[in-house]
Amino acid sequence: AQSVTQPDIHITVSEGASLELRCNYSYGATPYLFWYVQSPGQGLQLLLKYFSGDTLVQGIKGFEAEFKRSQSSFNLRKPSVHWSDAAEYFCAVGLSNDYKLSFGAGTTVTVRA
């Protein structure tokens, strides 16, 4: 069965420190991969996407993610977090011939001063 796993429910990081959020998927084919961010009381905003090509993709707000086929992973990183990065982050996976996306359960990021 297809699945998306975000192993970390909650991460606390100091402002200025680096951040890495994990995402693992189980799909029969190479999927399309997305990271979304959700601020409190808001909808989801697309941070970045991977369809094909270069396995390191750059997104908005200084985020990047790396697709590793051998590990079925698509981890999100940011070199130096800002207090405004406190939010919930969702990894999502889809297929080119399917309109639907599967979402992970999300990782909540807290940023301490």
Next chain:
Amino acid sequence: IAGITQAPTSQILAAGRRMTLRCTQDMRHNAMYWYRQDLGLGLRLIHYSNTAGTTGKGEVPDGYSVSRANTDDFPLTLASAVPSQTSVYFCASSSEGGQPQHFGDGTRLSIL
């Protein structure tokens, strides 16, 4: 500004009542979706529509119905609300399969 508009923003509803959540997009996207978000469960797909005139069931369709009479609108109806349908509901759209989905700001629904 192009995007998705959901209404109402929030609602408190008595169990057994009928409720329709509205969703309108102005991006001329072919596909639209309804999700519910519950703590610790992420987003779960309720129903979707690949194009006007067609709909499909998602992961958790029971108790919900949808229609897609035109490209822009995709209402979600709870025929007889139950407390387990208390959730935050998000409408989304995408231009085609595999493309990123764009989300509305959500409707917070409480069933008492």
